[in-house]
Amino acid sequence: MTSSDQIVRSGETARCAHSNLLSLGSKVDSENLFARLIVMTAQALFVGFALARGPDLNFDWVYVKFYSAWTAITGGFEVRGLSSSRLLYPPLHDGFMALLENSGPWWIRVAVTAVIQSLQIPIAFVILRRIDPQGHAVVQAMTSTLALFTPLSLMQAGASLSHLIVGLVLLLGLREAVRSPDGSGWGRVGVLLGVASVVRLTTVTALPLLVMGLAFACRRSVDLIRMTAAAIFTFTLVGFSWSTFVSARTEWRGLPLIAGFPNEEIGLMTLSLSGAVTVLTASERVRQFTLRVDKWRSISGLTSLRLIIVLAAMLSVPLTLRRNVTESYELSSLNQLFRRLVGTASFSKSPLERGLEYVVFDNVVAVMTVCMVASVLLVSVSALRRSSSVGLLHLGIVLFGTAPVIGTMLATGYLRYSTSFIATAPVVLYSLRAIVRSASGSVVLGRLVLALGVALLALPVLPGLGPDVGIPTFGATGGDRPLLSQEDLLVLNSLLPEDARVYAFGTSAPYLAARLSRGDLSWEFREPDGSVVPTLVRPLVGIYDPGSPGDLGEFPPNGIEVGECWIARLSEVSYGICDLFVMESVRAGPS
Amino acid sequence: MGLTLLGLVIQVFAVQDSTARAPTEIELEKARQFVSQRKVVDTDGWLSVSKSSPGRWTLGDGFSSPEVDGAWMTSESAHVEFLSPPGKTPTSVSLRLLPNVGPAKSSRTLVVYTSIDDQIHDLQGGTTDVTLALDGERRGLVTIKCDGLDRPADIGAGADLRPLCVKLLAVRVTYDEQ
Numbered sequence: 161m162t163s164s165d166q167i168v169r170s171g172e173t174a175r176c177a178h179s180n181l182l183s184l185g186s187k188v189d190s191e192n193l194f195a196r197l198i199v200m201t202a203q204a205l206f207v208g209f210a211l212a213r214g215p216d217l218n219f220d221w222v223y224v225k226f227y228s229a230w231t232a233i234t235g236g237f238e239v240r241g242l243s244s245s246r247l248l249y250p251p252l253h254d255g256f257m258a259l260l261e262n263s264g265p266w267w268i269r270v271a272v273t274a275v276i277q278s279l280q281i282p283i284a285f286v287i288l289r290r291i292d293p294q295g296h297a298v299v300q301a302m303t304s305t306l307a308l309f310t311p312l313s314l315m316q317a318g319a320s321l322s323h324l325i326v327g328l329v330l331l332l333g334l335r336e337a338v339r340s341p342d343g344s345g346w347g348r349v350g351v352l353l354g355v356a357s358v359v360r361l362t363t364v365t366a367l368p369l370l371v372m373g374l375a376f377a378c379r380r381s382v383d384l385i386r387m388t389a390a391a392i393f394t395f396t397l398v399g400f401s402w403s404t405f406v407s408a409r410t411e412w413r414g415l416p417l418i419a420g421f422p423n424e425e426i427g428l429m430t431l432s433l434s435g436a437v438t439v440l441t442a443s444e445r446v447r448q449f450t451l452r453v454d455k456w457r458s459i460s461g462l463t464s465l466r467l468i469i470v471l472a473a474m475l476s477v478p479l480t481l482r483r484n485v486t487e488s489y490e491l492s493s494l495n496q497l498f499r500r501l502v503g504t505a506s507f508s509k510s511p512l513e514r515g516l517e518y519v520v521f522d523n524v525v526a527v528m529t530v531c532m533v534a535s536v537l538l539v540s541v542s543a544l545r546r547s548s549s550v551g552l553l554h555l556g557i558v559l560f561g562t563a564p565v566i567g568t569m570l571a572t573g574y575l576r577y578s579t580s581f582i583a584t585a586p587v588v589l590y591s592l593r594a595i596v597r598s599a600s601g602s603v604v605l606g607r608l609v610l611a612l613g614v615a616l617l618a619l620p621v622l623p624g625l626g627p628d629v630g631i632p633t634f635g636a637t638g639g640d641r642p643l644l645s646q647e648d649l650l651v652l653n654s655l656l657p658e659d660a661r662v663y664a665f666g667t668s669a670p671y672l673a674a675r676l677s678r679g680d681l682s683w684e685f686r687e688p689d690g691s692v693v694p695t696l697v698r699p700l701v702g703i704y705d706p707g708s709p710g711d712l713g714e715f716p717p718n719g720i721e722v723g724e725c726w727i728a729r730l731s732e733v734s735y736g737i738c739d740l741f742v743m744e745s746v747r748a749g750p751s
Numbered sequence: 752m753g754l755t756l757l758g759l760v761i762q763v764f765a766v767q768d769s770t771a772r773a774p775t776e777i778e779l780e781k782a783r784q785f786v787s788q789r790k791v792v793d794t795d796g797w798l799s800v801s802k803s804s805p806g807r808w809t810l811g812d813g814f815s816s817p818e819v820d821g822a823w824m825t826s827e828s829a830h831v832e833f834l835s836p837p838g839k840t841p842t843s844v845s846l847r848l849l850p851n852v853g854p855a856k857s858s859r860t861l862v863v864y865t866s867i868d869d870q871i872h873d874l875q876g877g878t879t880d881v882t883l884a885l886d887g888e889r890r891g892l893v894t895i896k897c898d899g900l901d902r903p904a905d906i907g908a909g910a911d912l913r914p915l916c917v918k919l920l921a922v923r924v925t926y927d928e929q
Contacts, residue, residue, distance in 0.1 A: 649771070654782030658773035680773045707815030707825040726786045729807040733814045 193235065195301035199285050202305040203278035210274035210318025213633060214640035215266035215634050221320045222637050225631055226261060227670030229254035230677065250381075252403040253359045257320040262677060266642040270318035277317065277324040280307040280583045283331040288595075291557070291594070303586045306617045307331070311522040311631045312579050314621070321634055322360040323576065327583030329356040329371070334560060334587065338553070346383035347390045354394020365476070366564035367391060372473035372561025377551045381462040382441050382450035384469070389437035396431040401475065432659045477567050520632060523566060523616045524582045525530075531592045531613070532562035532685065538599040551598060554591035560608050561588040576634065589613040641732055643668065644675055648730045655726060655737050656681060657699045663688055663740065665714070666705030668733050687714035693742055700740035712738065719746030755813060778831070793836040795846065797921040809922055810834045813895070815913070823914060824897060831893040831922060838895040840927040841891055843883040849918040850874035853908030859917060860898040865891070878920060891924065 202710055233255040251258070254359070262268035284304035289293065292687040308314070316324050333352035353371070357364040371388050378384040395717040438445050455460035490512070535558040561584030597606030620624055637643075644652070653676055656662065661682045664673065673683045698718065704711045708726050715722050723739035774782065789808035802817040813829025814822040834850040835841045858875045868884040885891055886905035900914035910912060 651782060651785065652779050653771045654774040655786070656774070657779055658775075676771050678771050678773060705815075706810070706812050707823075709812035709826055709828075725809060725812075726783055727808075728786055729789075729810055729817065731802050731807075732816070734810075734814075736812065 164295070173656075179698060183717060191297045195285070197299035198298065198301040199282050199304065202281050202301075202309065203275075206278045206281070206308050206314075207271060209314065210270050210277075211267055213317065213560065214270075216270055216273070216319040217637045217643055218319050218321060218634055219637050221257070222643065222671045223667045224670070225254045225320065227674040229258040230262070230674035233258060234677070248403055248406060249361060249396050250358055252355075253322045253325060253399070254320070257725065260673065261320075270322070273320065273641060274318040278308065280324065280328050280331055281305055282309075283335055284329065284583065284586050285337055287331065287335050288590055289336070291554070291587070292590055295348065295590075298697065300590075301559045303589065303614055306586045307583045308612065309621050310524045310582065310585070310617060311520050311620050312524060312575070312582060314631050315520065315634045316579065319634060321576075323580040324583070326356045326360045326363050326580040330560075330581065331583055331587075334584065337374055337560075338557070346378065346387040350390025350438070351394050352389035353387070353391035354398070354579075355393070356417070358396040358398045360580060362568075364395060365571075366412070366568055367580070368469075368473040368476035369563040369567045370470050370560055373556050373563055374554065375466045375469045377556030379462070380451060381445045381454050381460075382463045384462070384465055385450070386438060386441035387432045388469075389441065392430060393434035393438050396427065396434060400427065400431055405714060407584045411465040473563070477571055520650065521620050523619060524585055525569065525578065527613055527616050528562040528565050528582065528585060528588060531558055531588050532566060535559075535562075535592055535595050538595050542599045551594060554594045554598075557584075557591040558588050560584065585617060586614075589617070589656035637668075639732070643671060643732050644730065648728075648733075649675060649729060651730075652676065652737075653678070655728065656701055660699040661696060662701045662703060663715070663720075664703040666735070667705065669703050669704075669735075672703070672735065688718040688720055690718040694746050696742055700742070702736075702738040702740045704736045704738070704746055706734045706736045709736070712736075716738060716743075719743050763778055778856055779918075787834070790832055791834045791836055792924045793839075793923065794922070798846075799921045806922055810919070811892075812901075817834050818852075823913070824852075824895060824916040825899060825900065827897050827916070828921075829895045829916075831891075831895070831919070832892045833922070833924060835889045835924065836874045836889065837889075840887045841885045841889075842887065842927050843882055843884050843925045844891060844893055845880050845915065845923040845925070846893065846895075846919060847921040847922055847923075848874060849878050850876065850913040851903060851906070851908060851917060852876050853903060853906035855906040856901050859903060861917065862871050862896040866893050879910065886928050887927075904922065911924045915926075 199691060221380040228249075229251040232251045238440070240471060249681075257273070260272055263269070269661075281304050283680060284299055284307040288304055289297065290301040292300065293592050307327070308317075313327075319535045329352055333349045333356070336349045336352065339345055353367060354718055358369060371391070374387060375384055378387065431639050441450075450461065535555055539552075539555045563576045565582040568581070569575070591611040592613065596609045600606070650671060656676070661684070662673075663686075664670075665685075670683075670685060673681070700711065702715060702722060702725075704719075712722050712725075719742060721741045723741055725736055725738035727736045728734065778910065781917065788809075789805065792809065794865055795799070798804065799807045799811070799820075800810055800814075800817055801820050802824050803819075804817075807817040807822065808833050809811045810817065810822050811830030811832040813824055813826035815825040831844070833844075840841070844865065845863060846863070848861070852859055852875065858873050861874060861881075863870050863872065863881055863883055865883045866888075867886045870881065870883060872881055881894060895917070897916035900916050903909040903911040
């Protein structure tokens with residue numbers, strides 16, 4: 161072969177390789193494009209699904225949270241009755257929802273909420289691409305849709321329940337964690353964990369379990385410390401800031417509810433300490449020192465820290481999560497726990513309590529339980545045999561996603577609380593696949609496990625395959641129409657005289673107050689205080705539920721006479737509105 | 752995230768101007784008249800009291816919010832209130848009722864009365880029409896008293912947890928031919 165032949169041959173090889181690369185590149189591009197299309201289509205479908213279900217009238221929102229959040233963000237803290245229990249909850253999530261509720265037609269809030277919730281899908285996809293860059297993008301895109309397309313998530317589509325938003329924030333945190341296990345993003349991970357806790361207070365109780373998961377994904381103790389400190393600092397800072405704001409606007413003095421501290425001193429100490437640690441762990445000197453500790457030969461600093469965190473997380477389940485127990489769902493036997501962890505149904509003890517829970521078919525809790533048990537077993541056995549190196553990153557991801565689901569279910573028995581964490585299911589499945597592949601050395605077995613998990617998750621939403629159980633709406637108090645139309649509001653607004661003091665009974669009265677948003681009205685959601693009645697000079701109005709007219713009987717014993725009443729029978733809700741008068745005998749005082 | 756925060760800030764300022772305006776005395780009076788006028792029954796046939804029917808405005812105290820087929824009586828005493836159109840004299844009123852009965856409560860006793868008529872009915876299931884004489888006044892009032900309220904879940908009549916008596920399905924006011 162001449163040198164010119166060689167040159168020609170090598171040129172051909174290069175062209176061939178280049179052509180192969182180009183075709184491979186274009187294949188990857190088309191794969192990625194198709195994957196993105198799947199993700200966007202799934203998001204659009206989710207938003208469409210939420211809108212098709214009509215207005216979000218969930219119990220908590222209509223009866224408590226809307227009024228509470230609305231009064232908080234508009235600076236009125238004259239909260240009485242049920243809503244007053246939420247005075248100290250920072251209205252980060254509910255305040256936003258309240259703004260949307262009063263910004264126009266019902267579909268605005270549902271659409272905006274659903275769009276935000278739907279971001280779970282692209283974020284799950286990004287994480288899957290990160291932890292399995294060689295994987296098929298289309299398969300990953302389809303799997304990532306299972307972050308939301310499970311009945312337990314679909315039940316909350318477009319709803320003001322904050323579980324799916326917490327899931328989104330946690331996915332963002334996980335994305336930061338997997339983006340650079342050795343990088344500098346762990347402070348941001350901590351902040352996101354803190355934000356998740358602020359968005360929904362019950363997340364605080366699952367925080368130790370979330371940190372436990374990330375402890376295995378983290379490769380340096382300094383990052384782990386920084387993340388934990390940043391999480392604690394974020395939610396205590398928001399908690400104290402909000403309580404300070406409330407104190408400034410009212411006569412209330414006390415501890416921020418968010419942190420659950422026994423006293424203010426401990427709360428402030430925690431805030432200062434976590435802030436100081438967050439700042440300190442950013443300094444290069446501290447980082448270098450902890451890196452040296454991590455490399456001690458007998459037992460590294462990181463391993464010790466992980467051990468401490470695991471122990472703390474285990475202890476936290478009975479110590480903290482027990483606070484959230486809803487009596488109706490408290491576990492009474494191991495058999496009951498097993499049934500809850502391997503399937504979903506009506507978890508209440510008697511049919512009379514079904515109002516708090518729903519009959520739904522969803523495999524996600526069972527799949528996550530199996531994933532956690534399998535991962536822990538496989539990693540433990542591999543570690544003992546020292547036969548293969550199983551990535552702790554994947555164990556961390558599995559624990560991050562599954563431990564809070566199981567921990568919350570274990571401690572509260574309340575299915576809804578655990579739905580904040582099910583968004584991680586697709587990522588958990590991919591991590592389990594990696595663990596199985598690594599432990600067994602079989603790529604095929606890993607793929608089989610993934611396929612089985614995906615099939616189980618998808619089964620309930622695939623038409624005609626799962627049991628014939630519909631997807632109910634969490635806590636729905638109404639039908640497919642808004643509780644109050646603009647015309648209804650006009651009528652009701654005109655029935656309430658200017659500057660009136662309104663004594664309101666009935667579960668939907670706070671909703672009316674927030675929807676009207678009349679600055680001149682003063683609302684009380686309980687019977688009048690007899691001691692202040694003689695001094696009342698403003699026009700008095702009573703609002704009651706015509707279905708419970710007995711509530712009107714609360715007025716006469718407190719010195720208030722009920723005058724003429726008008727009953728507004730609106731299409732979705734009814735209100736009785738009465739003129740009230742202070743009794744002459746009470747006004748004059750005892751003779 | 753930044754855009755969301757910006758949107759929030761804008762909305763908070765927008766909220767300050769979004770509050771509803773208080774009504775004037777005239778608007779208040781008009782609204783009260785509007786609500787009263789909705790009780791006018793100007794048809795001789797059965798008028799549904801379901802959520803989508805104008806007949807729902809005849810439901811007085813004691814009835815919960817209307818549903819797709821009628822309204823449940825959720826208090827031991829309830830009223831049906833209506834107005835006759837000018838120039839018409841009402842002679843009788845009929846109520847179509849569906850009792851809340853089940854295996855553990857097979858019948859429900861009602862006392863139904865107007866200013867000139869009163870009747871006792873023992874309802875045992877299915878719909879029952881009850882007709883009472885009226886005094887011819889423009890404003891009509893029917894009072895229903897129930898022997899008690901039961902949760903359908905307790906008497907084996909379904910899963911409903913609300914204490915219920917009877918469901919009012921429709922009302923018919925008969926006017927003098929003249």
